[in-house]
Amino acid sequence: MNDMITGVITDSIKLGARLHTIASLVPPGASLGDIGTDHAYLPVYLAQKGIISKAIGVDIHKGPYESARQTVSNFGFSDKIDICLGNGLAPLAKGEVDTLTIAGMGGATILDILGSNPAVMEEVSTLILQPQGAEARVRKELLSQGWQIRNECLAEEDGRVYTVISFSKFEGMSEKDIVERVEELTTNFRERTLNTGNTEININNLRKIIWQLGPLILRKKEKLLENILNDVVAKQQKVIKEMSKTDREDVKIRADGLKQEIIIMEGIRKWLFQ
Numbered sequence: 450m451n452d453m454i455t456g457v458i459t460d461s462i463k464l465g466a467r468l469h470t471i472a473s474l475v476p477p478g479a480s481l482g483d484i485g486t487d488h489a490y491l492p493v494y495l496a497q498k499g500i501i502s503k504a505i506g507v508d509i510h511k512g513p514y515e516s517a518r519q520t521v522s523n524f525g526f527s528d529k530i531d532i533c534l535g536n537g538l539a540p541l542a543k544g545e546v547d548t549l550t551i552a553g554m555g556g557a558t559i560l561d562i563l564g565s566n567p568a569v570m571e572e573v574s575t576l577i578l579q580p581q582g583a584e585a586r587v588r589k590e591l592l593s594q595g596w597q598i599r600n601e602c603l604a605e606e607d608g609r610v611y612t613v614i615s616f617s618k619f620e621g622m623s624e625k626d627i628v629e630r631v632e633e634l635t636t637n638f639r640e641r642t643l644n645t646g647n648t649e650i651n652i653n654n655l656r657k658i659i660w661q662l663g664p665l666i667l668r669k670k671e672k673l674l675e676n677i678l679n680d681v682v683a684k685q686q687k688v689i690k691e692m693s694k695t696d697r698e699d700v701k702i703r704a705d706g707l708k709q710e711i712i713i714m715e716g717i718r719k720w721l722f723q
């Protein structure tokens with residue numbers, strides 16, 4: 450609905466499950482930097498709900514930048530949300546934001562963006578990230594820089610499951626806590642697998658998969674994890690089928706590695722959900 454006098458849209462903006470999950474992790478009163486804001490639905494939603502004090506949305510491409518400006522203006526938040534055209538954290542000044550959301554980008558790109566402007570990062574205390582791939586690397590690198598994991602969860606949208614991780618400078622699980630959790634999960638899983646008479650599994654592969662799936666997500670036994678496990682196993686089975694068409698030794702070794710990963714993931718599925 451539009452306000453009759455100002456023309457501003459007064460309806461609540463509706464977010465999909467993925468952005469909704471990210472929004473639910475933004476601390477009240479945050480001054481937010483939404484990097485790769487695209488349509489700017491996230492900052493506009495947070496402004497409508499009164500959660501943020503202000504926001505700066507950044508996008509590197511002209512199309513999304515213009516669409517973000519349009520959304521902000523349509524919903525009447527031009528006084529609270531600035532939209533900038535630029536690369537990552539480049540348009541931000543030190544102290545302008547204390548919280549960053551970066552969603553819908555590869556994990557490596559997210560890490561590059563976070564590493565690109567140390568002055569801005571000095572004043573940021575919360576990160577809410579939704580990496581598309583390289584989740585293990587995102588967890589490991591940020592923990593090693595001193596960030597703590599406050600929460601991690603899954604969101605399903607259009608049949609796909611997304612991982613959302615929130616990091617804090619001041620509260621949550623430190624690198625030491627998470628490494629302990631990974632070792633605890635590794636030991637529990639290994640004992641259980643050996644007790645049920647299954648083949649010996651490679652401990653490093655098991656650790657790698659736990660880092661990728663998320664130690665807190667595994668601990669919470671998030672129901673959507675079962676979908677991720679099913680999807681990954683199905684994809685890897687397809688890859689193995691293709692690999693079986695060649696006699697090359699290196700391909701066979703890689704296929705054996707994938708078979709091990711499938712055994713581990715199926716074991717995790719049974720362990721958590723049966």
Ligand SMILES: C[S@@+](CC[C@H](N)C(=O)[O-])C[C@H]1O[C@@H](n2cnc3c(N)ncnc32)[C@H](O)[C@@H]1O
Pocket residue numbers: 468484485486487488507508509510513535536537538551552553554562
């Ligand atoms: C897939 S969209 C995700 C949009 C939104 N964050 C979401 O999750 O719905 C990725 C957006 O990030 C922008 N982007 C990619 N690399 C960027 C960078 N280095 N700096 C700023 N924006 C970037 C793209 O132009 C695009 O609009």
